Amino acid sequence: MRATVRMSLLQVKQIILCLTLIIFVFFPYPSVSASVQLQDFNWQSRPMQSGDIAQIAVSQTNPDIMYLGVEVNMHSMYKSEDGGHSWRRIHLGDHAKDVAVHPTDPDTVLYSDSQSVWLTTNGGREEGHVSIGPFRRMDPFEKVLDGGYSAGPSSTSFSSIAIASSDPNVVYTSIRGEKGRGDGPQDVWGEEGRRGPSREREMKGQLFRSTDGGTSFTEILGSFPVFLVLLIDPFDENRIFAGSSDGVYLSVDGGSTFSLVAKSKGIATIDTVDGQTILAGGEEGILHSEDRGLTWIRITDGLPSHTVLRVRWVQNSPDVVWATTLDGVARSADGGKSWIDVSGSPDAGGLPARNLKALAVHPTNPDIALVATETFVFSVRSTHLFSQGQYYGQGIYRTEDGGMTWLRSDGGLIEDNLMDITAHPTRPFEVWASQQASRGMYRSTDAGQTWSLSPHLLTHYPMRVEFFPDDPDGVVMTGSHNGENFGITGDSGVNWAILSERTFFDSLGHGRAFFDESRSQGSNLHLHGLAIHPSNPEVIFVGSVDDRSAFSEKALEGSHIFKSTDRGGTWVEFDEGYDHSSPTSINDIKIDPSNTNTMYIGTSSRESVTANGIWKSEDGGEFWHRADTGMENDASVSGILIHPTNGNLLLTGTSNGIYRSVDGAASWELVHEEWISDMEYDPTQANVVYSGGPKGVFVSTNFGESWKNISNNLPVGGDPYPDWSGYGQKPNGEVNAVAVNSDGKVVYVDVSGFGLFVAVDPSVDDIPRDNTTGVHYGGRKIVVVPEFDAVVALVFALSLIIVLVMSRRAEFRIARTELKIH
Numbered sequence: 001m002r003a004t005v006r007m008s009l010l011q012v013k014q015i016i017l018c019l020t021l022i023i024f025v026f027f028p029y030p031s032v033s034a035s036v037q038l039q040d041f042n043w044q045s046r047p048m049q050s051g052d053i054a055q056i057a058v059s060q061t062n063p064d065i066m067y068l069g070v071e072v073n074m075h076s077m078y079k080s081e082d083g084g085h086s087w088r089r090i091h092l093g094d095h096a097k098d099v100a101v102h103p104t105d106p107d108t109v110l111y112s113d114s115q116s117v118w119l120t121t122n123g124g125r126e127e128g129h130v131s132i133g134p135f136r137r138m139d140p141f142e143k144v145l146d147g148g149y150s151a152g153p154s155s156t157s158f159s160s161i162a163i164a165s166s167d168p169n170v171v172y173t174s175i176r177g178e179k180g181r182g183d184g185p186q187d188v189w190g191e192e193g194r195r196g197p198s199r200e201r202e203m204k205g206q207l208f209r210s211t212d213g214g215t216s217f218t219e220i221l222g223s224f225p226v227f228l229v230l231l232i233d234p235f236d237e238n239r240i241f242a243g244s245s246d247g248v249y250l251s252v253d254g255g256s257t258f259s260l261v262a263k264s265k266g267i268a269t270i271d272t273v274d275g276q277t278i279l280a281g282g283e284e285g286i287l288h289s290e291d292r293g294l295t296w297i298r299i300t301d302g303l304p305s306h307t308v309l310r311v312r313w314v315q316n317s318p319d320v321v322w323a324t325t326l327d328g329v330a331r332s333a334d335g336g337k338s339w340i341d342v343s344g345s346p347d348a349g350g351l352p353a354r355n356l357k358a359l360a361v362h363p364t365n366p367d368i369a370l371v372a373t374e375t376f377v378f379s380v381r382s383t384h385l386f387s388q389g390q391y392y393g394q395g396i397y398r399t400e401d402g403g404m405t406w407l408r409s410d411g412g413l414i415e416d417n418l419m420d421i422t423a424h425p426t427r428p429f430e431v432w433a434s435q436q437a438s439r440g441m442y443r444s445t446d447a448g449q450t451w452s453l454s455p456h457l458l459t460h461y462p463m464r465v466e467f468f469p470d471d472p473d474g475v476v477m478t479g480s481h482n483g484e485n486f487g488i489t490g491d492s493g494v495n496w497a498i499l500s501e502r503t504f505f506d507s508l509g510h511g512r513a514f515f516d517e518s519r520s521q522g523s524n525l526h527l528h529g530l531a532i533h534p535s536n537p538e539v540i541f542v543g544s545v546d547d548r549s550a551f552s553e554k555a556l557e558g559s560h561i562f563k564s565t566d567r568g569g570t571w572v573e574f575d576e577g578y579d580h581s582s583p584t585s586i587n588d589i590k591i592d593p594s595n596t597n598t599m600y601i602g603t604s605s606r607e608s609v610t611a612n613g614i615w616k617s618e619d620g621g622e623f624w625h626r627a628d629t630g631m632e633n634d635a636s637v638s639g640i641l642i643h644p645t646n647g648n649l650l651l652t653g654t655s656n657g658i659y660r661s662v663d664g665a666a667s668w669e670l671v672h673e674e675w676i677s678d679m680e681y682d683p684t685q686a687n688v689v690y691s692g693g694p695k696g697v698f699v700s701t702n703f704g705e706s707w708k709n710i711s712n713n714l715p716v717g718g719d720p721y722p723d724w725s726g727y728g729q730k731p732n733g734e735v736n737a738v739a740v741n742s743d744g745k746v747v748y749v750d751v752s753g754f755g756l757f758v759a760v761d762p763s764v765d766d767i768p769r770d771n772t773t774g775v776h777y778g779g780r781k782i783v784v785v786p787e788f789d790a791v792v793a794l795v796f797a798l799s800l801i802i803v804l805v806m807s808r809r810a811e812f813r814i815a816r817t818e819l820k821i822h
Helices: 002-026 034-038 501-506 789-809
Strands: 053-058 066-070 077-080 088-091 096-101 109-113 116-120 129-132 135-138 142-146 158-163 171-175 206-210 218-220 229-233 236-244 247-251 259-263 269-272 278-282 285-289 297-299 308-314 317-325 328-332 356-361 369-373 389-392 396-399 420-423 431-434 441-444 452-454 462-467 475-481 484-489 497-499 526-532 540-545 561-564 585-591 599-604 614-617 637-642 650-654 657-661 669-672 678-682 685-693 696-700 735-740 746-751 755-760 768-770 775-777 782-784 818-820
Touching (some): 053 369, 066 109, 096 158, 229 269, 269 308, 328 369, 484 501, 585 637, 599 637, 637 678, 650 678, 650 685
Parallel strands (some): 053 096, 053 356, 420 735, 526 585
Antiparallel strands (some): 158 171, 285 297, 308 317, 356 369, 431 441, 462 475, 540 561, 599 614, 685 696, 735 746
8 A cells, every 4th residue: 555655646746747848848938928928919009299490381382382491310311292281301411500481382482491592493292312411312302502510510500491472483591601610519510510628619600692592502602790691681582681699680782792780699580571570589578670671679478488589470461470489378468569479388288388489371361370399409599498307298399279279290100110119117107219310219108109209319319228226317319429429417417517538548458459549629429338236327338339420520430438437437447358359239238137247249330340259257257268169250130138047048139140158158049030220129038029120010039049029010111222211211011120128018119200109908998098208308408528536526426416406496387187099
């Protein structure tokens, strides 16, 4: 009997052992939750929209046709054929500054950007191919004037363009110039448009004239004031008004000479219908003249703010005038003599944001107007008005009832080619996203239903974003804009402490031989890869890019790894053994959470010349060696994933596909033969991995051994080189970026040409919509340009303290209402 019992126990043990072996052999990973198994991945569009519109121009003969210029080079020029309800991109140049439509021909349009003036005579229709870099582009615009300066500073940008109503063959355009010290975030440039330390200087404005409808221009030589805006008398093309930093100027000889006719600060807008009554707006209210500009009176009563950015008469109702200001929109029914604030209340159909600039009015219906929000980062006429902060409710808005109610009117004008999407590690519905060469860093707290904007030069060319593990409001960011390459915020993007390239130049060690000090003045350093130590957030790593683009001087060649042990205050180059000679990009840096001495970097040809494989460190980043056996050395790495509980398991997405390692990168095996742009795992179950590329979105439930396409209703898999006016041309449906939220129930992807999409697990209840409005303004921007390491540590530490103090003391100019979407 005892033997039988022993046999039964032995059999039980044998059965248990067999079952255990079966489980480990056939099911080596934890089971996948029902959220992944059952989710139908119904992708919903979450458009990221904002303002920063230089100008909205309406055809006076066909008001359904409108054009607008955006002040960033990823957007440039758009057209609407339905009165401004929806928009279509028709050109990419540089930062748009002004737009003018022919008075009788809606197909003839001129617009200026920071470097050039462009002309189309076919309404922006795509006719003929023009090759631009690696892309094919159908370009409906012809460059008709080159200012001769590099892209960037407002002082050397084209500021205004005007077509004479009395003779449309006559066109004037101006380069702004500068009086005294640079007046904004862009104006820290040296000679010939190169960036350098800001200093006292003066540069006269420049004026150009065309007599053939803008096909060619001749410069008018003379000693001119700063040109912010031009207005041509509607009945005399030789009579020109110019708004300047110190007032209104008048020329009666076709721009040969100008005289000051009214003193006032920062005149950024002038308008008239009959040439007799003229309005000019600036930083001290509105100037009103009834004698063709000979005498003026100042008007401020009724205006939401004394800083007036645009005034527009209604062509067929000359008593009605609209004006945008720094704090709302106003309307006059008596020719500009008195004003009423028509911004309204956000909870009663009014504007959700009051930081306005661009303005357009219907020529025949005095109740229809469009306005656009403005952050002033790239505003050529008013860049000094920039203030850092978190900007809510940004975009273009339309009223059809004289300002009683306002609705969004910017369909199609979205961020559609994102560089990065990063989900917050603890807040389930917070996500940050960014697009290169655009309006800033976007933040959503409701899974992309609404977005706020953190504008900066740093966030204009954003790269990577990482959250501090010990501070839910702490964020680190790398970038590639001159003077602003690295930033830290302690209040979720309201205030930033920023470091320039000089900090990293001064910290060079092993790679100093690749640095040319003689080229450092006005030089730039492109930082991309970024990692924060998971258990010691004082430690931060960044990686640089050998960026050969022509936007600025590059004093440092090769790519380099930098380390900070005091939360970004001071830095040292930390890359012994790494190959600096390869012109590559350090695209990704990862630290093994189960063994933080183990680190990896992935290199890429993106933004650089070539890829240089994967490198590994086993001593916390001090020494590096190659770790890419089994993959092509020139495979561009988009991202590296380390299994959080088993450091030997890794995945890397590359231009050749997805590689998998089971031995800590000693060897790699190709497991998915599709170009991969981005990868991310579910924080709650690391074996669930999402990846994206030209063929769509894929999911793996066994840490990369097998993959399933879950693109479903996403617009993916299009022609990689279609015909479209833009970088990459027509929307090509490539998935650029992927992110997974903190509980694994929300997945975000960006589809090139179409923008951001989200898939929400069906088990998630309705996500409360964030109805915050207005602007949470920050303090003065802090940019550290150090001389010595000790100074770096002290100044950066003080700046971080200031950022934290501001985050606690800044008062919200907002109205928050929590609603649920049903």
